[in-house]
Amino acid sequence: MSPNQAPSLPQTAPQAPAGIAAVRLSGLRKEFGPVTAVDGVDLEIVEGEFFSMLGPSGSGKTTVLRLIAGFEQPTAGSVDLGGRDVTRLAPFQRDVNTVFQDYALFPHLNVRQNVEYGLRVKRVPRAERRQRAQEALRTVRLEDFGSRKPSQLSGGQRQRVALARALVNRPKVLLLDEPLGALDLKLRHAMQAELKQIQRDVGITFVFVTHDQDEALTMSDRIAVFNAGRVEQVGTPVEVYEHPASAFVAGFVGTSNLLSGRGAEAVIGRSGVYSIRPEKIRLDPDLSRPAAPGEVSATGTVTDTFYAGATVRYVVSLDAGGQLSVVRQNSEPAPELADGRVRLAWRHEHNFRIPEDKEHTDA
């Protein structure tokens, strides 16, 4: 690769090695009385993959995680781990560990004792316990913190102890339920990079629950987007962002414009519902300029402007009907608009047609 050439982003999802997946969920369903928390989920998670389950609050992510861990029994369907049906097995009989958002560390034990705890329960000999705990603490870069109590650690350090406590068991699959949710934004970003690095180092399959789309996009090999107990789409971050399979995914993963009805027919020249990302649209103060080859163009009026530091977002009401958000990088000079009038342009391939049966956000 030449120094000027950008590394290409993965376009396709990693394929499951023939036959055996680290986790396979088939027809998984969970009802809590009248509430259907999980409504027929089929998923295959590849060994060594960083796999995220992304969705709004109440969409069933945590319940799926608990079904994989064995804390809940499904109403229907099955859970396979490494090719073995574990649906009826107790949590301790499954080769998985869970890291929760609230760390769940024992306050009266020091860091090393917390990490060793699971091994002590399993009656692993003392010398081996020590050695494995030290190794796990080294992985999370806390080898010098063994004698501290959890109360003497920062939030990020506590989360790393919780991670070490799970890693020490050397599980095949690590389940993480919003593990960074309690951290402030800056620490959260630092821990995202660290967690991803740790996953690469240990090579364990991570199944990561989050409702934060940035987090899922930056960390994952693949993402399953959940909505109302179902999976709307599974794909790489690039696939999910660039080619959303439904109006719900387009709206939930990143910000998206949906152009439909009269607006779509007039601007794109076809009926249907189209998703266009705000950063793909160019804002031009010259209304008379014709559309360049391969471009779609529409005129309108700016009705709102939101300054966000690095970017500025414009809300534009189209003359043809409909409304589009446009994001402009603040590194570019601000366009001078006469009476807020503007021409919008974007490349044809950037309006992505939503499949007909997925045009509505309430799947």
Ligand SMILES: Nc1ncnc2c1ncn2[C@@H]1O[C@H](COP(=O)(O)OP(=O)(O)OP(=O)(O)O)[C@@H](O)[C@H]1O
């Ligand atoms: N033990 C339970 N009893 C009754 N209903 C439950 C129980 N656990 C979950 N639910 C319901 O099942 C649905 C899915 O919940 P779940 O916790 O899996 O969602 P989630 O996507 O993880 O949400 P969050 O991001 O808020 O944690 C919700 O409507 C929730 O209220």
